[in-house]
Amino acid sequence: MKLSKFEPRRAVQAGERKTTSAMIASLAPDGMAARNAPFGHTLVTLARTRPEIVGLSADLAKYTDLHVFAQAHPDRFYQMGMAEQVLMSAAAGLAREGFTPFATTYAVFASRRAYDFICMAIAEENLNVKIVCALPGLTTGYGPSHQATEDLAIFRGMPNLTIIDPCDALDTEQATAAIADHQGPVYMRLLRGRVPVVLDEYGYKFEIGKARQLRAGNDVLFISSGLMTMRALEAAKALEADRIDCAVLHVPTIKPLDVEAIVDAARMPGRLVVVAENHSVIGGLGEAVGALLLREGVTPVFRHIGLPDEFLDAGALPTLHDRYGISTSAVVSRVRNWME
Template sequence: MTAPTKKRLTTSAMIASFADPGQRTSPAPFGHALNRLAEERPEIVGLSADLAKYTDMHVFRDANPDRFFQMGMAEQAMLGAAAGLAEVGLVPFASTYSVFATRRAYDFLCLDIAEPGLNVNVVGALPGLTTGYGPSHQATEDLAILRACPNLTIVDPCDSVDIEQAVPQLADHAGPTYLRLLRGKVPTVLDEYDYRFELGKAALVRPGRDVLFVSTGLMTMRTLQAAARLEADHVDAAVLHVPTIKPLDTATILRELRTDRLVITAENHTVVGGLSEAVAATAAFAGIATRIQPAALPDEFLAAGALPTLHDRYGLSTDALCARVKAAL
């Protein structure tokens, strides 16, 4: 008698997509943007710590094999090498997973790159909750780690538009940068809102009188979706997109906080040390008393699983944002 065939159990992929079914996406926007920039600027070079395929650096590598350096699984060495390349006038983009660039290689980023103010661009994939593979790969605290590093500019893009426009500006920036990379098939959202990325600036992409979402990264996509849904309940929600976490555009944030709207900060990061605390501190230091509720990941190691399930469980889904607004109003 033939034994019954067991159904193979599957789990969420390492590189899972957070795009909604049928949503417009762009393939590997970072890799293609870096490749276009490299055609104009011969000083652009790329490095990876054995993860070129999974950080979209393979697009640059395949087109520019003589300007790409595969460093193997040695993130500290990669950042040290990137610092050396910058010292001789090249402009490196060094890619790996966010957990390895921050937890594992922080001392090299801080002292080899940030302290001398070198033009090294660190590209971290799988920021926050963008993989279902658990705490070893979920960089839920990278902003908290890096916001304390002097001289470092930090960018958390919403979509492919942000990434494509940010890459040349990061290369032009005199000092070091850290980009929270969305890779693979990345949603295209902000082209519908007359938006342009400007390093160091926040942008009001949607006005509204009842609620103000202050969001960054992929959560701006979610807050825009939530704002559209809330219209059916006669709730008018504004969305302030904050793609540059450091330096923070405090002037724009304060301008939008000086109303009587409910304020909800939204970030793909732990509630500790990220956008939520930065906005709350900005308000407190300016003497503004306003209601601010954080939609952020909890201060804990997160579970493994499928991304839609995890985003709903931890409050990052569009449904969760809508429910939070309705409960608060």
């Protein structure tokens, strides 16, 4: 049976060949709480009372969940075609006229193809453009042409740009509302389609620039963002069987970092600090946190879980996540080894 793009995979049994659509939209297995298109539906709700909100896409509305907005507000949706530079320039023009444009495409296309246009037309002018991009990190099996494994590294050096990496549907909904209120350019990574819900049980509330401790623990501190916060929470539960007590600090804002929360958490003596991110080990959250701790004179035992500094393979996502060390089982195995 062929799976639709938005149909979740069931859990893979031991010894079973892992197959899934390379362009799978959901990371939620059967039985896991999830919401459909949280970004698109939240934007529709916001736009009902915010006439300045408009949506633009570079021929990818269906694959960034902006089609939900386009159906609800067709007179405020602009299809720019496969021209990311034009997409960003048009968004800049709309922002100059008082609109709040949400420009959507794939993360690889925004970061690689349109960087200079974002920098010169949007960031330098500090315009109120929200760039929301699907397929961040290793969330597609289509290979290097679609895997945005270095987008955070590319954008972290751009002045005026706020960078958000939500964990789940709840995080995405709240972050979408927050960046709509925020004045200035934002780059937000997007989990699309059927998005898991994991943060509801932690009383979570998103705030730009703030990290949140989701659970306490005396042995290991996970500092994580994006889907790796889901993996860190799952790993923490699995490691309880080994009597390894794990804390999880979720960092949804990559820039600006919550300096106080990260430094205070890392100062607790005797804990292994593990940064986990769905991004290259070069230039992302791990290096940002490592540099921050050194500047502050905080030197715990430090480990980093991220994607390798190479072009990644194409294939089924469960296989790739195992291969490149960001599956829950891979995280658990590495922490066990480090604790030994």
